[in-house]
Amino acid sequence: MKEPAVHLESDVDASLVTLTVDGAWDRALWKQTTERLNKCLAEHPEALIVDLSWLDDPGAVSAPTWMAAQRKAAAMTPPVQLALCIPPDLPLADRMQRLGARHYLPVYARVRQARVAIAGRLPLTERLKATLPPEPDSPSIARNLVSDACLAWDRVELLHPSRAVMSELVTNAIEHARTEATVVVSLRGAGVHLSVADGVTAPPRLLRMSRVRRDQPLDEHGWGLHMVDALAVAWGSLPTSTGKVVWATLQPPATHKRQPRNGTPRLPSSVRNDGPTGPR
Template identity: 60%
Template sequence: MGVSPPYLSDDTEQDDTEQSVTIRADDGEDAAVSVLTVRGSWDAQLRLNASATLRRCFTEHPDGLIVDLSGLLDPHSESAPTWMTARHAAAGLEPPVHLALCVPPELPLADRMQGLDAGRFLPIYAKVGQARVALAGRMPGAERLTLTLSPEPDAPSAARNLVSDACLAWGLVHLLYPSRLVMSELVTNAVEHAGTEIRVVVTRRGAGLHLSVADRDPRLPAMIQLTRPRPDLPLDVRGRGLRTVHETAALWGSVPTEHGKVVWAAVRGTPDRREAR
């Protein structure tokens, strides 16, 4: 598995003209809000990268998405159709994704978006902080359970129990086994490879579940070749964890955060496709 080109590290040094599309999850609140930042001169290539990254964001289905365009060079507002298309895509999801744009008022794009009457349906803010506060006020209380764990051997068990509580409370008993299995593998990976405090979130997404595990290790996970067990350690087989997640979840992926990363998975009753990011 690999990370597709539109996903770049937030730590990459950039000048004002260098093109980039970055995505980062906001790990400071219970609400799952992602921030997508588009920088550089708008052209066909940047449009393709931005559109591809938007599609991946919507696949993850965050509660809210902030599109930061403060570093976008678009003097003729040619990017406006892309953001209007994103608005329609966000509104068409179930539940809808709350979408907001961050465009400084002195940029021509701000006037263009207001002229399209997008402001009524696609809120526009001058700064990311303002957008984050506004989205938090707009989003209703979701069906979500959270748990903060230490990187101890019993962490996977505690996370599995949280999944059981969610499935029983929300009438999703048929998802109990696969969801517990996926959550167990995600938390086990975090304990073994990150070794930091772990934040587990179980969210209802219609008839399915969205599972996320946040830690403070910025390294994104990748599937590796299965290793043969040593004769003295017959159960020590490396590489099965993410393969189990890939085979069980409908979708899964990872995204960097300000303090580390979030690895997530969507579990549904009848997964029709599997996609790893």
């Protein structure tokens, strides 16, 4: 018997994420799904597609989970576009069509249809993109891309911190992934969104810094991500079809609201407490 699974996959610029739920809906799968939804919304993509094509839920009891996720996505600033993919012959499709029509939660038969529809609803975002080899001059090229973006979009106050963050993300990809990297700089409201996608699945980790010892050389290994953590209002990583994407968002000081570390936003209590057999 196949084990239930929840799979998360992002585009290379972390703008659209697909979450696939596979298996029989029970408390264990509900808990796993809720945790992944929390993680995904904490990453604050532009859009989230929840693929329920392989979910076994004949009683449609999972409906409150998807409605709660939609409410949370809509309440974020800027809102996250959320869509469901459910084959029309499943009982859950009929129930979500009725519920979603009142709460602006679209339901599609296939992921491909959802991607096309969502792409048409997303705002036209300014983006600069480059594909860089794992070579020593790639961080410099990425920094210049950030400079061009910040000057073109009148985000001069973010130019130097964004260059520093992008440099560390690209350097980290070169040192650890050693694969070609896709670098994207996007305009996100008053701030900028940086992403670096590489060909290795292992996510980056914040390392505990070594203690300074008298008469010993300073070990600077691991300082890069600590600087990213200090300069960005939020940062993280998501799996992609070919590896992972590491992203960071920077905002001007006047709008700087730092996201909490070592935790993610939680879904509303109605989802946390109801479980897979909550109110229908």
